[in-house]
Amino acid sequence: MQVAFFLSDAVAADPAGGVALDGLVAHGIEPIILVPSAGGPLGTPADGGWRQMVLASDRLADGDPIWSAGAGRGMSGGGVAGAFVVCRDARDAACAAEHGCRVVIVLGDRLLDEVMGPEEPVWKDVSVAPDLAAAARYVADEVAETVRSGPFPFQQSAREERPAVTALSAGDMAKVFGIVVSAGVAVSLGITYLLRDIYQTYTFPPIAYWLTFQFIDQTWRGILFLLIGTAIGLLAPRLVRRVMRPPSYR
Numbered sequence: 001m002q003v004a005f006f007l008s009d010a011v012a013a014d015p016a017g018g019v020a021l022d023g024l025v026a027h028g029i030e031p032i033i034l035v036p037s038a039g040g041p042l043g044t045p046a047d048g049g050w051r052q053m054v055l056a057s058d059r060l061a062d063g064d065p066i067w068s069a070g071a072g073r074g075m076s077g078g079g080v081a082g083a084f085v086v087c088r089d090a091r092d093a094a095c096a097a098e099h100g101c102r103v104v105i106v107l108g109d110r111l112l113d114e115v116m117g118p119e120e121p122v123w124k125d126v127s128v129a130p131d132l133a134a135a136a137r138y139v140a141d142e143v144a145e146t147v148r149s150g151p152f153p154f155q156q157s158a159r160e161e162r163p164a165v166t167a168l169s170a171g172d173m174a175k176v177f178g179i180v181v182s183a184g185v186a187v188s189l190g191i192t193y194l195l196r197d198i199y200q201t202y203t204f205p206p207i208a209y210w211l212t213f214q215f216i217d218q219t220w221r222g223i224l225f226l227l228i229g230t231a232i233g234l235l236a237p238r239l240v241r242r243v244m245r246p247p248s249y250r
Contacts, residue, residue: 002028002143005096006132007087008035010106014132023133027140084142086135090115097123102142104128104135173237180236184229 004024011033014020021031085096086104093103103126105115112128129135195212198204213221 002083003030003032004084004086004139005101006031006033007085007089007092008033010086010088010132010135013088013108014106016131016133020133020136024136024140027143029140029143084139086129086132086139088115090117090121093126094121094123097126102127104138106130106132106135173240176237176240177233181229181233184233188225188229 006021011021024031083101084104085092085101086106087093087096088106088108090105093105096103103123105126105128107115107128107130127135127138129138209215213224216224
């Protein structure tokens with residue numbers, strides 16, 4: 001049976017509260033009255049028979065949450081979270097909303113600003129009812145709609161699986177480096193022979209003289225190109241690791 005909690009001040013402030021609670025019982029909803037310990041138990045009408053629970057403090061928001069007050073009475077936090085809480089005080093509404101309850105505030109003869117205060121509340125999913133009867137009808141309608149809709153109709157989304165990627169070992173990286181260096185040497189030798197033949201056959205603009213380091217001695221020029229090629233070869237394994245890194249899913 002679905003449980004709905006009513007703060008005692010919300011019930012006591014409405015002369016027709018007993019009729020409203022009786023209507024919930026007819027819809028298969030058990031109303032439980034939360035009574036502050038300082039005020040004593042609320043008088044239960046003879047035809048009501050509602051279960052009452054005494055809170056550990058004067059106000060719900062000033063003391064323990066609802067499920068703490070219900071410890072040892074066959075109730076737990078998991079069973080109370082998601083239950084309806086009908087109250088008059090904004091502090092009670094804030095406390096219940098923060099702990100996952102579905103809150104309905106009874107205004108009575110007050111304006112909404114008088115209950116909420118001048119500042120906009122942090123919690124946005126709180127319902128407002130003019131009286132206890134309207135709050136009880138709202139609870140009954142919500143429970144009936146939940147029963148009619150049934151469980152969530154959609155299946156859980158398929159689990160995303162990451163592709164299996166084998167990390168390269170140190171030996172594999174050495175092989176890759178050797179292949180890259182060998183390929184670079186072969187390409188360099190080919191370019192060298194071609195450039196030598198082109199230089200002897202064609203005339204190039206002065207910029208080519210500077211780009212190919214012709215102003216440096218031929219021995220040092222060769223060492224410079226070897227260093228450049230070695231640096232590129234050392235950076236190649238890092239590039240391979242970055243390319244083969246598995247994609248991240250969010």
